[in-house]
Amino acid sequence: MEQDNNNQDFEESHFLQLVYSLQSSAWFLLGKIMNPVTGKAEKDLGGAKAVIDTLLMLKNKTKGNLTLNEQKLLDNAISNLEINFAEEIEKESKEQKESKKTKEQDPKLNDTEANNEKIKEEKSKNS
Numbered sequence: 001m002e003q004d005n006n007n008q009d010f011e012e013s014h015f016l017q018l019v020y021s022l023q024s025s026a027w028f029l030l031g032k033i034m035n036p037v038t039g040k041a042e043k044d045l046g047g048a049k050a051v052i053d054t055l056l057m058l059k060n061k062t063k064g065n066l067t068l069n070e071q072k073l074l075d076n077a078i079s080n081l082e083i084n085f086a087e088e089i090e091k092e093s094k095e096q097k098e099s100k101k102t103k104e105q106d107p108k109l110n111d112t113e114a115n116n117e118k119i120k121e122e123k124s125k126n127s
Helices: 001-029 045-061 067-105 106-124
Strands: 030-034 041-043
Touching: 001 030, 001 045, 001 067, 001 106, 045 067
Parallel strands: none
Antiparallel strands: 030 041
């Protein structure tokens, strides 16, 4: 009986570690945790979406088999990550619209970009 309790505790702690690990990865990919090497927040929204989808799959596959603690942690992780993912998508969309608007308002920016592209093409031809 005591061995069963030890096994359950072991499994619960490992499940919680797995969820925490996936959650941390998603926060990093959402740009919410700085890269310790570069000191910068780096975003990979596609990667973050993949981790969130993995957590959702884990929730579906373990339905009815989790302790209350495990279920709460998993539900909270998914909810918080989905909210932050939606906010990041919205931010990115606004930034793209503002960038496009700025380029339309200042034709010199378009000329500069075109010149930069020509220079890159020439360098690649010469290499």
